Amino acid sequence: MSILILAEHDGQQLKQSTRQAVTAAQAWNAPVHLLLLGGDTAAVAADAARVAGVAQVIRVDAAHLEHPLAEDIASVLVALAGDYQAIVGAHTAFVKNALPRAAALLDVALIADVIEIKGNNSYVRPIYAGNVLASVTNAAGLQLVTIRTTAFDAAGNGGSAAVTTLAAPAAGTLSRWVAETRNVSDRPELATARVVISGGRSLGERFESVLGPLAQQLNGALGATRAAVDAGFAPNDIQVGQTGTVVAPELYIAAGISGAAQHLAGMKDSKVIVAINHDPDAAIFQVADFGIVADLFDAVPQLTAALKQ
Amino acid sequence: MKALVAVKRVVDHNVRVRIKADGSGVDTAGVKMSINPFDEIAVEEALRLKERGLVSEIVAVTLGEATSQDVLRHALAMGVDRVILVETATELQPLGVAKLLKAVAEREAPQLVLLGKQAIDDDAGQVGQMLAALLGTAQGTFASKIDIENGEAIVVREVEGGTETVALKLPAVITADLRLAEPRFVKLPNLMMAKKKPIETLAADSLGVDFAPRVARTAAAEPPVRAAGIKVGSVAELVQKLREAKVI
Ligand SMILES: Cc1cc2nc3c(=O)[nH]c(=O)nc-3n(C[C@H](O)[C@H](O)[C@H](O)COP(=O)(O)OP(=O)(O)OC[C@H]3O[C@@H](n4cnc5c(N)ncnc54)[C@H](O)[C@@H]3O)c2cc1C
Ligand SMILES: Cc1cc2nc3c(=O)[nH]c(=O)nc-3n(C[C@H](O)[C@H](O)[C@H](O)COP(=O)(O)OP(=O)(O)OC[C@H]3O[C@@H](n4cnc5c(N)ncnc54)[C@H](O)[C@@H]3O)c2cc1C
Numbered sequence: 001m002s003i004l005i006l007a008e009h010d011g012q013q014l015k016q017s018t019r020q021a022v023t024a025a026q027a028w029n030a031p032v033h034l035l036l037l038g039g040d041t042a043a044v045a046a047d048a049a050r051v052a053g054v055a056q057v058i059r060v061d062a063a064h065l066e067h068p069l070a071e072d073i074a075s076v077l078v079a080l081a082g083d084y085q086a087i088v089g090a091h092t093a094f095v096k097n098a099l100p101r102a103a104a105l106l107d108v109a110l111i112a113d114v115i116e117i118k119g120n121n122s123y124v125r126p127i128y129a130g131n132v133l134a135s136v137t138n139a140a141g142l143q144l145v146t147i148r149t150t151a152f153d154a155a156g157n158g159g160s161a162a163v164t165t166l167a168a169p170a171a172g173t174l175s176r177w178v179a180e181t182r183n184v185s186d187r188p189e190l191a192t193a194r195v196v197i198s199g200g201r202s203l204g205e206r207f208e209s210v211l212g213p214l215a216q217q218l219n220g221a222l223g224a225t226r227a228a229v230d231a232g233f234a235p236n237d238i239q240v241g242q243t244g245t246v247v248a249p250e251l252y253i254a255a256g257i258s259g260a261a262q263h264l265a266g267m268k269d270s271k272v273i274v275a276i277n278h279d280p281d282a283a284i285f286q287v288a289d290f291g292i293v294a295d296l297f298d299a300v301p302q303l304t305a306a307l308k309q
Numbered sequence: 310m311k312a313l314v315a316v317k318r319v320v321d322h323n324v325r326v327r328i329k330a331d332g333s334g335v336d337t338a339g340v341k342m343s344i345n346p347f348d349e350i351a352v353e354e355a356l357r358l359k360e361r362g363l364v365s366e367i368v369a370v371t372l373g374e375a376t377s378q379d380v381l382r383h384a385l386a387m388g389v390d391r392v393i394l395v396e397t398a399t400e401l402q403p404l405g406v407a408k409l410l411k412a413v414a415e416r417e418a419p420q421l422v423l424l425g426k427q428a429i430d431d432d433a434g435q436v437g438q439m440l441a442a443l444l445g446t447a448q449g450t451f452a453s454k455i456d457i458e459n460g461e462a463i464v465v466r467e468v469e470g471g472t473e474t475v476a477l478k479l480p481a482v483i484t485a486d487l488r489l490a491e492p493r494f495v496k497l498p499n500l501m502m503a504k505k506k507p508i509e510t511l512a513a514d515s516l517g518v519d520f521a522p523r524v525a526r527t528a529a530a531e532p533p534v535r536a537a538g539i540k541v542g543s544v545a546e547l548v549q550k551l552r553e554a555k556v557i
Contacts, residue, residue, distance in 0.1 A: 180471060
């Protein structure tokens, strides 16, 4: 039997997280199908069909799927589930909203946030803010899984999948989409950026003015601690950590961050970690490859200037 | 309008958990336990909805062993009206939790069910969505704002890169994100008073629900530790190191 991936896209292209789910799904050694939901998925289907390792792309287009609601996504998944061995998605807000709903309707467990797929129904997943790796074995039968994106490389292009279309079940009547707001930024997306520059609450009102130029210089994304977000210095959607976004960039620069376990849970798998903190005993130095004991208001602008040369 | 809030007892967020010597799981013996932070936020939001006149009664429910009474006491001290303990010694997993909560919701018939978006021990983040599915109601996950208008719950949800607003028919299930509400400080006299309030106890086995575990835990291990790094003396040295590491 095949593997179905609940894809996420912006109307034009697949999200990188979906390409990471494609890589994870290869663990089952079975054909991988991508499920696209949307108002009009023609463009994104062309992108999806090129992904290496995808055998089939299934388009489900309907007006009410322009902004898909969990209730409607789950009913599509339930309709398709009988043909699949596993349904997989990335552990993102979009998938986390819908997949557990489908799991309950199908009366199966959902194994969340897995970092390794071992065999048909065995997995490894971090718990307790990443302080413990639990190995779990699910009951046999249909598997529902979300994957931690940072644990899997994104599948590249080179495939040529067949594209089929499927009629959407009727729209649900329980809820309706009202509006959305998007924080516009010309910086790369936090979850997939090659470089992330994060700041803590000590940046205060100068969060953007101090870190922004460094992000600009390195073409990086900005991240923040919960303390910085709670204090209103940084927008909520850039919180890195156990209860925010998990990132693993090539380079993570932590400026004025103490290194609480909940923060480390979201960044300690980064390739190279730099910590700037004036407290030599700050916990962040325990995970940093390169640490500087300095006032960040001096060190960050100096670093920005040095990189310009 | 009645609100039901699900609260879970978890290892306190300040505790650094240890793995049992035999690798079979996490050692929680003698460890400080607390109400799951997101559930405390859900309780707080229910209280605020009541203060705004939108909710008339708040019932908190927890599932677990008798020791879970302490999170119900905490909820009472915060100001909820009634509490229920669904008692079981069986290991609970998300689908089983959702099924038991469904049975409680059917008895209580709340218009609003509030949960945390995730429990900070297992980080599964799925009970609310499962419960909504089983109840056949609408869901609003990762809520940062809730309003009740014309018989609908208007929920602002935290999503990657921004927010989304959905309108839910009632009854509905909503899960709390961090920004929904800042929990109030629990005063000692309230905690003392909460100790005297009754806790309704139901045996999980009496609810006619199959909540047996579906997932077997086979091992628990420490993640690999990062090799210790170095401290550099200057920004210039840092830049040189980063160039050597080929990350800039
Ligand atoms: C349930 C729960 C979930 C949580 N989830 C998350 C999460 O997902 N992500 C997260 O980040 N946090 C999370 N937290 C919060 C976390 O526990 C910490 O409180 C938070 O990460 C601390 O943020 P901070 O480092 O900005 O602040 P602080 O801990 O206050 O540290 C500030 C640091 O800045 C340094 N500093 C101050 N001024 C300067 C200066 N001028 N130059 C250089 N250094 C300076 C100080 O030495 C200190 O180390 C969570 C907490 C709970 C309870
Ligand atoms: C090492 C280890 C590994 C485990 N691995 C798995 C696994 O892989 N898969 C698995 O299914 N389970 C596993 N479990 C079981 C786990 O203990 C959880 O109890 C269970 O999965 C419930 O999930 P959660 O609390 O993370 O739910 P979440 O979905 O994160 O909880 C969301 C909300 O549901 C409500 N809620 C949850 N539990 C209760 C409760 N008892 N009482 C009242 N409200 C509640 C709360 O409002 C909470 O905020 C594991 C346990 C351990 C210790």
